[in-house]
Amino acid sequence: MNAILWGLLGALCIGASDCIARVTSRRVPSSMLFLIIMGVSLAVLTVPLFLREDWPPWDLWGWTASAISGFLNLVALFFLYKALARGPVAVASPAASTFTVLLVLFNILTGQPWSWLQVLALVVVFAGVAMLARPTAIDSEVEGQDAQWLRVTVYFALLAALAVSLRMFLAQEAGTSLGPMHALYLNRVFALLGAILLVVIIVVKQRAQVFPKGKTLGLVLLQAVFETSALGAFLIGSAGAGRIGASIGFSAFAAATALFAWWWLGERIGLQRGIWIVVVGLGVMLAVAGNVG
Helix, strand or coil: CCHHHHHHHHHHHHHHHHHHHHHHHHHCCHHHHHHHHHHHHHHHHHHHHHHHCCCCCCCHHHHHHHHHHHHHHHHHHHHHHHHHHHCCHHHHHHHHCCHHHHHHHHHHHCCCCCCHHHHHHHHHHHHHHHHHCCCCHHHHCCCCCCHHHHHHHHHHHHHHHHHHHHHHHHHHHHHHHHCHHHHHHHHHHHHHHHHHHHHHHHHHCCCCCCCCCHHHHHHHHHHHHHHHHHHHHHHHHCCCCCHHHHHHHHCCHHHHHHHHHHHHHCCCCHHHHHHHHHHHHHHHHHHHHCCCC
């Protein structure tokens, strides 16, 4: 499977995860979500490494990049969950997906293989997600979701995009040094350490932490599976010369999230956003045609 298809698989997984986060982020404190998601994913990833005795080898840059990427993971998720909790999902997720622009630029500047067709695909995808984030008549039909509400949602999502772009670039760097699965494992290790520290600080401040139960806990666990699978697919696709292709493929998560929100949450998309979701899909097809990895 080439880089772009791995990126698309990651987009589908993160789209499902973000759609679930629309529900869980309203019911569970962010700190507890971080703790459970990172803890569960780390436990799952530990099993195959333990059975094969295949632990991440020491590499200064690989471990450093993984550590920074892990902590940025929490920052990105914090702002993303804020945006998703406010909604609508079809605005929050496309705005967050603009991280692709910075990520592809980082890769081009560091000498990764690229093509002009990929640059055109990037422009098409970015234009599509930018238009997806614009308010429509459907948004005004939802009580409280006026232009100011949508601007704040986009603001949180763009902050998430800034954190995600650097986080994903450093994850790719770690994957180059250590291999995709070792990089993913260390990302979870450092993200979990950050989540534990955050919960301890909150507890010390004598603020209650609510552990999810029942169906909510089931959703959080499913969210953890999708979130970890998304990063894993992205890092596998980024191996070798596929970093730019995987990045552009992953950017389709904006459309994936909107479609999941329509199917599962019943959020209306409307003709205008439907057209721009198709535009994002066409951009990804261009990236497939121009994939040099």
